[in-house]
Amino acid sequence: MLTASALTKSFGGFEALSGCSLEIARHSITGIIGPNGAGKTTLFNVLGGLLAPESGDVVFEDRSVLGLRVDERARIGLVRTFQISRELGELTVMENMLLAGPHQSGESAWRCFVQPGRVRAEERAAIARASGLLEQVGLGGHANEPAKNLSGGQKKLLEISRALMLEPKIILLDEPTAGVSPAMTEALGQTILGLRNQGLTFAIIEHDMDVIARLCAPIYVLAQGRNLTHGSFREITGNAEVLSAYLGKAA
Ligand SMILES: Nc1ncnc2c1ncn2[C@@H]1O[C@H](COP(=O)(O)OP(=O)(O)O)[C@@H](O)[C@H]1O
Ligand SMILES: [Mg+2]
Numbered sequence: 001m002l003t004a005s006a007l008t009k010s011f012g013g014f015e016a017l018s019g020c021s022l023e024i025a026r027h028s029i030t031g032i033i034g035p036n037g038a039g040k041t042t043l044f045n046v047l048g049g050l051l052a053p054e055s056g057d058v059v060f061e062d063r064s065v066l067g068l069r070v071d072e073r074a075r076i077g078l079v080r081t082f083q084i085s086r087e088l089g090e091l092t093v094m095e096n097m098l099l100a101g102p103h104q105s106g107e108s109a110w111r112c113f114v115q116p117g118r119v120r121a122e123e124r125a126a127i128a129r130a131s132g133l134l135e136q137v138g139l140g141g142h143a144n145e146p147a148k149n150l151s152g153g154q155k156k157l158l159e160i161s162r163a164l165m166l167e168p169k170i171i172l173l174d175e176p177t178a179g180v181s182p183a184m185t186e187a188l189g190q191t192i193l194g195l196r197n198q199g200l201t202f203a204i205i206e207h208d209m210d211v212i213a214r215l216c217a218p219i220y221v222l223a224q225g226r227n228l229t230h231g232s233f234r235e236i237t238g239n240a241e242v243l244s245a246y247l248g249k250a251a
Contacts (some may be wrong), residue, residue: 001026001201002047002078002170007056008225009042016042017053018225022203024170029192029202031216033209033236035246039225040205044172047203048080049073061169074101077169081159081176089148093139093158096147097130100162126165133161137191153177153184157191170201177208189215221245 002024009017016039024030032040045051047058049070058065060078073079088096134140137157142150147158156176163171176192177185189211192202206212212219213233221228221236223245229236236242 001061002203003057003059004043004047005057005059007043007046007053007058009039009046009051009053015225017046017056019056020222020225021056021227022220024201024203026169026201027196027199028217029196029204029215031212031219032203032205032222033207033212033219034222034228037224038222040222041174042225043222044080044174044203044205048078048172050080074166074168077167078172079163079166079168079170080172081163081174084147084150084155084158086148089146091147092144093134093147093150094127094130094143096158096162097134097165098126100165101167130161130165133164137161138187151181151184153180153188156180156184156188160188160191160195164195168200170203171195173202173204173206175205175207177206177211185211 002022004020004022007017007020008015020039020043022030022032022043032043034040042051046053049065049068049072052066060073060076065073065076065078068076070080084096091099131140131143134143137160139154139157139161142154147155150158160171160173160176176188180188185208192204192215196202204216206216217232218230219233219236220230221242228241228245229239
């Protein structure tokens, strides 16, 4: 579904990506792990269109997307989630959903949400869709609360729900369980698995090895902007190079 090949990306003189490649199969939950600074977030920024690589290609459904902006990639189904920023935290959960889309029409839907007299059929449909998605991820009761009142895990569910407003085919999640309680980590995992079973594809950068083991196959291991290896959880954890990348040469 998505192929990244031989990507390079430098910041100043420093190569954050040095020929990194990745293949994501449709309906997979592909995991990406590696030590801090390995280039994982940079890779997602290149896949999502936030950063242009110096060389290499990103092909989504048989077409290079390097010339497409973030919103243009989202329109064809390639969506990277973003943290609920301080500004978005001031808006309600529903307003966050309506700003997300679909297809950039969310802004007018949001305007009509705060000016109910002007609601048109299209905007009513966006509100109905947002309500359904919030219900699906267990945030239905929080629609009218400021997003900043949500717990860490609930914010992550909102990030995913915002992405779902864009009607994605693949969602890129950068550390979805960071700062999330064990109970909410479980709920997030179930939500991601449920969405995959409905036909979505995921790529997930994650530090929690239990989450990786339970959700992800295959798993790519990056180190210093390069591919170290990829395979099943059992394969990568049996790999001495992976251990030494994490633990240093002593391992
Ligand atoms: N905008 C930037 N400017 C300068 N250096 C950056 C920038 N983004 C990332 N880097 C550097 O690139 C390397 C990879 O970063 P990153 O992709 O965030 O790694 P990871 O997500 O695997 O921890 C790090 O050394 C980081 O300091
Ligand atoms: Mg990162």
